Amino acid sequence: MSYLCFTMIIHAVKKKVAITERVFDPCPDCGRSNAIDITIYQRYYRLFWIPFFPLGKTGETVCLNCDKEYKSKKLTGSLKLAYENLKRQTPVPKYLYSGLILVLVLIPVMIYMSMNGRAEKHQLISTPQLNDVYKVQLPNRKYALYKVAEIKGDTVFVRKSNKEAAKLFGISALDNKGDSSFFRGKIPFLKKDLQSMNEQGDIFSIDRE
Numbered sequence: 227m228s229y230l231c232f233t234m235i236i237h238a239v240k241k242k243v244a245i246t247e248r249v250f251d252p253c254p255d256c257g258r259s260n261a262i263d264i265t266i267y268q269r270y271y272r273l274f275w276i277p278f279f280p281l282g283k284t285g286e287t288v289c290l291n292c293d294k295e296y297k298s299k300k301l302t303g304s305l306k307l308a309y310e311n312l313k314r315q316t317p318v319p320k321y322l323y324s325g326l327i328l329v330l331v332l333i334p335v336m337i338y339m340s341m342n343g344r345a346e347k348h349q350l351i352s353t354p355q356l357n358d359v360y361k362v363q364l365p366n367r368k369y370a371l372y373k374v375a376e377i378k379g380d381t382v383f384v385r386k387s388n389k390e391a392a393k394l395f396g397i398s399a400l401d402n403k404g405d406s407s408f409f410r411g412k413i414p415f416l417k418k419d420l421q422s423m424n425e426q427g428d429i430f431s432i433d434r435e
């Protein structure tokens with residue numbers, strides 16, 4: 227599949243017939259009355275098979291008797307009037323706003339989930355328990371696990387995983403390998419330092435058994 231085909235599937239400007247109406251006015255070419263069809267098309271932007279938002283309207287004016295097709299911009303007199311009226315009066319189908327509405331609904335949901343996730347981590351850090359496992363980004367920008375090994379007052383002692391991952395998705399491979407996957411030495415953190423790591427986005431998740 228070519229790149230062009232591929233991007234056309236992902237997003238494209240499409241058009242659909244909005245309305246077709248027969249007009250009584252005679253065809254300027256063959257003179258037959260009641261033979262001209264005006265079709266109004268609604269153009270819209272489509273992304274991943276979802277109509278995202280409507281664009282402008284276009285039209286087609288054809289005589290069914292002599293097959294003459296009139297360019298919309300070159301219409302004159304009563305035909306032009308009929309075309310303009312039909313174009314103006316044809317409503318935009320509401321479902322063509324589907325993608326836009328979906329995004330407008332999804333954005334607040336995602337913001338809410340992100341805030342909720344952060345609040346949940348805040349809660350887990352405030353009340354640490356032995357064997358909590360934090361997925362963290364280290365100052366060297368690599369990823370590792372911290373496992374809570376001891377809690378004394380406001381200080382949380384963690385054991386760091388003996389492997390680091392260069393990418394966030396690599397961190398899952400470090401997961402759940404038992405105690406032998408962690409250094410024996412304990413690193414002390416104040417709870418408030420863990421909280422500021424969380425606020426800076428350096429703690430991605432906390433697993434509690």
Ligand SMILES: [Zn+2]
Pocket residue numbers: 253254255256257258261289290291292293294
């Ligand atoms: Zn005609």
